[in-house]
Amino acid sequence: MSQREFEFIDWLMQCFSSTGRDITRGIGDDMAVMMVNGEQVLITTDVLLEGVHFDLSRATPRQVGYKAMACSLSDCAAMAALPWCAVVGAAIPRSWNMDQARELTQGLQKAAKTYDCPLVGGDTTSWDNRLVVNVTMLARAQDVEPVLRSGAQVGDVIFVTGELGGSLAGRHLEFVPRVNEARRLAKWVHLHAMIDLSDGLAGDLGHICQGSRVGAIINKNAIPICVSALKSDNPLKAALADGEDFELLFTVSAKDAERLQHGRVEETFVKLTPIGEIVAGSGEILLRDETGKTQPLTYKGWEHHWGD
Amino acid sequence: MSQREFEFIDWLMQCFSSTGRDITRGIGDDMAVMMVNGEQVLITTDVLLEGVHFDLSRATPRQVGYKAMACSLSDCAAMAALPWCAVVGAAIPRSWNMDQARELTQGLQKAAKTYDCPLVGGDTTSWDNRLVVNVTMLARAQDVEPVLRSGAQVGDVIFVTGELGGSLAGRHLEFVPRVNEARRLAKWVHLHAMIDLSDGLAGDLGHICQGSRVGAIINKNAIPICVSALKSDNPLKAALADGEDFELLFTVSAKDAERLQHGRVEETFVKLTPIGEIVAGSGEILLRDETGKTQPLTYKGWEHHWGD
Numbered sequence: 001m002s003q004r005e006f007e008f009i010d011w012l013m014q015c016f017s018s019t020g021r022d023i024t025r026g027i028g029d030d031m032a033v034m035m036v037n038g039e040q041v042l043i044t045t046d047v048l049l050e051g052v053h054f055d056l057s058r059a060t061p062r063q064v065g066y067k068a069m070a071c072s073l074s075d076c077a078a079m080a081a082l083p084w085c086a087v088v089g090a091a092i093p094r095s096w097n098m099d100q101a102r103e104l105t106q107g108l109q110k111a112a113k114t115y116d117c118p119l120v121g122g123d124t125t126s127w128d129n130r131l132v133v134n135v136t137m138l139a140r141a142q143d144v145e146p147v148l149r150s151g152a153q154v155g156d157v158i159f160v161t162g163e164l165g166g167s168l169a170g171r172h173l174e175f176v177p178r179v180n181e182a183r184r185l186a187k188w189v190h191l192h193a194m195i196d197l198s199d200g201l202a203g204d205l206g207h208i209c210q211g212s213r214v215g216a217i218i219n220k221n222a223i224p225i226c227v228s229a230l231k232s233d234n235p236l237k238a239a240l241a242d243g244e245d246f247e248l249l250f251t252v253s254a255k256d257a258e259r260l261q262h263g264r265v266e267e268t269f270v271k272l273t274p275i276g277e278i279v280a281g282s283g284e285i286l287l288r289d290e291t292g293k294t295q296p297l298t299y300k301g302w303e304h305h306w307g308d
Numbered sequence: 309m310s311q312r313e314f315e316f317i318d319w320l321m322q323c324f325s326s327t328g329r330d331i332t333r334g335i336g337d338d339m340a341v342m343m344v345n346g347e348q349v350l351i352t353t354d355v356l357l358e359g360v361h362f363d364l365s366r367a368t369p370r371q372v373g374y375k376a377m378a379c380s381l382s383d384c385a386a387m388a389a390l391p392w393c394a395v396v397g398a399a400i401p402r403s404w405n406m407d408q409a410r411e412l413t414q415g416l417q418k419a420a421k422t423y424d425c426p427l428v429g430g431d432t433t434s435w436d437n438r439l440v441v442n443v444t445m446l447a448r449a450q451d452v453e454p455v456l457r458s459g460a461q462v463g464d465v466i467f468v469t470g471e472l473g474g475s476l477a478g479r480h481l482e483f484v485p486r487v488n489e490a491r492r493l494a495k496w497v498h499l500h501a502m503i504d505l506s507d508g509l510a511g512d513l514g515h516i517c518q519g520s521r522v523g524a525i526i527n528k529n530a531i532p533i534c535v536s537a538l539k540s541d542n543p544l545k546a547a548l549a550d551g552e553d554f555e556l557l558f559t560v561s562a563k564d565a566e567r568l569q570h571g572r573v574e575e576t577f578v579k580l581t582p583i584g585e586i587v588a589g590s591g592e593i594l595l596r597d598e599t600g601k602t603q604p605l606t607y608k609g610w611e612h613h614w615g616d
Contacts, residue, residue, distance in 0.1 A: 022392075023393060023426065023428055031429070032393075032395070032428035032429040034392075034393065034428070034446075036344040036345060036347055036349060036448075037344060037345035037346060037347045038345060039344055039345045041344060041349070043393075043395055043428065043429060043444075043446070044395070044429060045395040045396070045397045045429060045430065045431050045442075045444060046397070046431050047397035047398065047399060047431045047432075047433055047440075047442065049399050049433055049435050049437075051435065051436070051437070052433060052435050053433075084330075084342075085331060085340075085342065085351075087340070087351055087352070087353040087444055088353070089353045089354070089355035089397070089442040089444070090355065091355055091357050091440060118331065120331055120340035120342070120351065121339070121340040121351060121352060121353060122353065123353050123354050123355045123442075124355075125355055125357055125360060125361075127357050127359065127360050128359070129357075129359075129437060129438060130437060132355075132399060132440050132442075134353075134355065134397040134431075134440075134442040134444075136351075136353060136395055136397070136442075136444035138342075138351070140344075
C-alpha cells in the first residue's frame with residue numbers, strides 16, 4: 001500500500017473506529033468483531049477489481065468468483081473464525097453474456113460449498129465498464145477466541161503456513177484459504193497474533209508488529225519459498241513482497257512453538273515453518289542472514305492500492 | 309429490471325436459496341434473515357455505480373456517500389429492522405484527490421451517525437476507472453418480527469408513505485430512509501408485507517404480489533405524486549415508474565387500515581396514503597380510474613439493471 005492509502009485508512013479509522021454498542025473490534029484487523037446475545041460474530045469485506053486484482057485475459061470468470069470468496073475466507077482464517085454466510089455485490093460488464101455471468105456465480109458457489117458458507121444475498125447491476133466483485137462475509141467465533149493482530153509478545157516464534165512467493169503465476173486464483181488449518185492450530189496452541197498474507201510477508205508482518213507494538217527478526221534462510229518463485233530473478237524478494245500468498249502468519253510462545261515443531265502434527269497438515277522471532281521494538285523488522293548479520297527489511301508489500 | 313436480469317437472479321436463487329443452518333430467509337427479500345443465539349440478524353448489500361446510480365457531474369462525493377448508506381438503510385426500513393452496523397467496499401478513481409475521498413467518507417459517516425449505524429470495516433482500492441461504492445449493512449429485529457414481501461393477504465389495503473415520482477430531480481441523493489417510520493408502523497399495526505420503492509411503484513408492488521401470490525388494484529387518483537413529478541409530461545407515469553423514491557409500500561388488514569387513517573397518528577408522522585387493495589390473483593396489477601374502469605398496469609420499474 002502506498003503512503004496515500006495509509007493516510008486515508010488512518011483518517012477513516014479516526015472517523016469510524018467504533019467500539020461499544022456490541023461492537024468489540026472495529027476497523028484495523030482482518031475482521032470486525034461484534035457481540036450478538038453473547039456470541040461473537042465477525043464481518044469482513046473484500047473488493048476485487050478487474051485490471052487490479054485479476055486480469056480477464058488470464059483468469060476465467062469462474063476463477064474470479066472463486067477468488068472473490070476465497071479472499072474473504074482467508075480473512076476468516078486470519079481470525080481463526082468459522083465462515084458462516086456471505087453476500088455479493090457485483091458490477092457486470094454489459095458486454096458479458098449469460099454464460100460468463102453463470103461461470104462467475106459457479107466460482108462463488110464452488111468456494112461457498114467447499115467451506116460451507118452459503119451466499120444469502122446479492123446485488124448485481126450491469127454497466128459499460130469493468131468487472132467488480134465485492135464479497136462481504138460473516139463468521140462466528142464458536143469456541144475459538146478471535147485471534148487479533150495485536151497480541152504478539154516479545155519472545156514469540158513467528159510461523160508461516162505453506163510456501164511463499166510467485167502467486168501471480170496463477171496460485172492467487174486458486175489458493176486454499178487456511179480456514180480449517182487456522183481452527184486446528186487455535187485448538188492446539190495459543191495463537192498470540194495472526195494475519196493472512198495478502199500484502200506480502202514484509203507488509204503483513206509489519207501490520208502485526210505495529211498492532212502489537214513490537215519488532216521482529218526474520219531468518220533469511222528459513223523462509224519457505226514456493227517453486228514458482230524459485231524460478232524468478234529474486235526468489236527472496238518474491239517471497240517477501242509478491243503478496244497474495246494467502247498463507248497464515250502467526251506467533252506463539254517458544255513452548256507452543258516446540259509443540260508445533262515436535263509434537264504429533266498429522267502428516268497431512270499444511271507445512272509449518274518457524275521463520276523468526278518477535279523482539280522488543282515499535283514496528284521494525286530485521287532480516288538476519290546465515291552469519292547472524294541483520295539488515296532492516298525494506299521490501300514493501302504488494303503496492304496495488306492507490307498505486308503509484 | 310430487464311428480462312435478462314430477472315433470468316440471472318432466478319438462476320442465482322435456485323443456486324443459492326439457502327435456508328437452514330441458522331439462515332431463515334435467503335435471497336429474494338430486501339434482506340436475508342439469520343438466527344444468532346435466538347436473535348434475528350439481517351443483512352443486505354447495495355452496489356452504487358458511477359454513471360448508473362449517480363452522476364458525478366451532478367452529485368458531490370458527499371451525496372454519493374450518503375446515498376450509498378441510505379439505500380441499505382432503506383432496505384432495513386423495508387423489513388422494519390433496526391440498523392446495526394455496516395462495512396463499505398469502494399473502488400476510488402485514481403484521479404481523485406484526498407479531499408474527494410474525505411468527502412465521500414463524510415457522506416457515509418453522516419448517514420451512519422443519523423441512523424446510529426457505525427461503519428465497522430472497509431476495503432478501499434484505487435483504480436483507473438469510475439467510482440464504485442458497495443455498502444453491506446447488518447440490522448437486528450429487536451422486538452419487531454421482520455416484515456417480508458410474501459405476507460400480503462386478499463382484502464389488505466395497500467399504503468405508501470410520502471409522495472412518489474421525480475426522484476431524479478435530486479431527491480434520490482438526499483432521501484430520508486424510512487427506518488424510524490417503519491419501526492413505528494410495525495408497533496402500531498400488523499404489517500402483512502412491505503418493500504421499499506427502489507424500482508418504482510409498479511415494479512415493487514409486483515414483487516409483493518409475486519412473493520405473496522396475490523394480485524392488486526391501484527386507484528389511479530389516489531397515488532400521491534411529488535411536486536417535482538407533477539411538473540413532468542406524465543406525472544402518473546413518473547410516480548409509477550421513476551424508481552428510487554425510497555418510500556415504503558406496505559399492506560395491512562382493512563381493520564388496521566382504518567386505525568392508520570382515523571387513529572391518533574402524530575401530526576408530524578410521514579404522510580400515509582391508501583392507494584388500493586390486494587385481490588386474488590397471481591401477480592397481476594390493475595389500475596382503476598375514477599369511473600371504476602380497470603386496465604392492466606404495464607409500466608415497468610426503473611430499468612437501469614442489465615439495461616437494453
